[in-house]
Amino acid sequence: MNVIEIDNVKKTLGNFTLDIPHLAIKEGYITGFIGQNGSGKTTTLKLIMNLLKLDGGQIKVFGKDVATESKQIHEQIGFVGEPTGYMTEATLEQTKQMIAPFYKTWDDALFNKYVKAFQLDTSKKIKELSQGQNKQAALIMALSHRPKLILLDEATANLDPVIRAQILDILMEHMQSEEVSVFYSTHITSDLDKASDYVVMMNNGKVVLYEDKETLDSKYLIIKGPKKALNDTLEKELIGIQKNAFGFEGLARLSENMAKTLGNELICEKANIEDIMIFTQRGSRK
Numbered sequence: 001m002n003v004i005e006i007d008n009v010k011k012t013l014g015n016f017t018l019d020i021p022h023l024a025i026k027e028g029y030i031t032g033f034i035g036q037n038g039s040g041k042t043t044t045l046k047l048i049m050n051l052l053k054l055d056g057g058q059i060k061v062f063g064k065d066v067a068t069e070s071k072q073i074h075e076q077i078g079f080v081g082e083p084t085g086y087m088t089e090a091t092l093e094q095t096k097q098m099i100a101p102f103y104k105t106w107d108d109a110l111f112n113k114y115v116k117a118f119q120l121d122t123s124k125k126i127k128e129l130s131q132g133q134n135k136q137a138a139l140i141m142a143l144s145h146r147p148k149l150i151l152l153d154e155a156t157a158n159l160d161p162v163i164r165a166q167i168l169d170i171l172m173e174h175m176q177s178e179e180v181s182v183f184y185s186t187h188i189t190s191d192l193d194k195a196s197d198y199v200v201m202m203n204n205g206k207v208v209l210y211e212d213k214e215t216l217d218s219k220y221l222i223i224k225g226p227k228k229a230l231n232d233t234l235e236k237e238l239i240g241i242q243k244n245a246f247g248f249e250g251l252a253r254l255s256e257n258m259a260k261t262l263g264n265e266l267i268c269e270k271a272n273i274e275d276i277m278i279f280t281q282r283g284s285r286k
């Protein structure tokens with residue numbers, strides 16, 4: 001089952017165009033959303049939230065069209081974007097009292113549990129919270145109505161490693177006790193190592209990679225070798241290949257065909273998510 005289905009979506013903003021023929025986010029999993037600055041992650045998340053209007057195509061969440069059924073959909077989504085949009089003069093307690101009645105599923109015990117976990121002072125005005133505390137407050141508000149889908153736009157950016165780990169722990173704990181799906185954008189690839197089942201990568205408005213985490217961890221290699229070892233079959237398999245006077249390097253997704261082409265003079269190193277991002281983006285620049 002898919003929690004989000006994106007079909008033939010187009011959106012132009014200035015000279016940027018988002019173009020997603022098809023993307024389906026699986027229900028019950030954590031999917032990380034990565035890509036260079038300006039690649040279209042926020043635009044995609046805003047379109048899913050119906051905060052931006054589509055130029056073409058359709059987005060469905062829980063099988064419902066976001067353009068026509070956003071009210072019912074939003075009741076079951078916990079969204080943390082930028083900026084949070086909460087009244088800065090209000091305290092966290094007052095903010096909760098304003099927001100909670102909008103959700104039938106609001107859980108005060110859960111709210112209190114997370115406030116305690118983050119050691120937030122609910123009597124402080126939102127504007128008095130630090131940037132990181134503000135993000136924690138937004139996350140607490142998003143989780144406390146027990147949403148079925150959590151959408152986060154760089155919710156862990158500018159947070160210290162301890163709080164970042166705590167947020168990921170809370171998300172994972174939440175996943176264990178609830179039937180929930182998470183789709184979150186991040187620039188911190190170590191977040192993906194800690195918390196992701198699938199990874200979607202954007203480049204210049206297009207989805208350039210969608211893999212499960214296990215495949216990402218086990219099937220991608222950086223292959224280096226001398227010039228003479230680069231035959232046509234190998235070159236076709238390599239992503240983001242770079243050649244110099246001495247040799248070449250490129251990224252490969254290990255397949256049977258690929259394995260046959262690997263000779264002794266080649267050096268094969270395991271690629272991490274950052275390597276995969278860099279080589280994939282280099283490859284799609286051509």
Ligand SMILES: Nc1ncnc2c1ncn2[C@@H]1O[C@H](COP(=O)(O)OP(=O)(O)OP(=O)(O)O)[C@@H](O)[C@H]1O
Pocket residue numbers: 013014015016035036037038039040041042043044
């Ligand atoms: N209102 C707007 N008018 C014109 N261009 C816009 C507007 N909003 C976004 N863009 C452009 O759309 C592109 C995609 O932006 P988006 O915020 O979706 O990228 P992103 O992947 O989330 O980037 P980052 O990682 O830096 O947050 C960028 O080139 C941006 O300049």
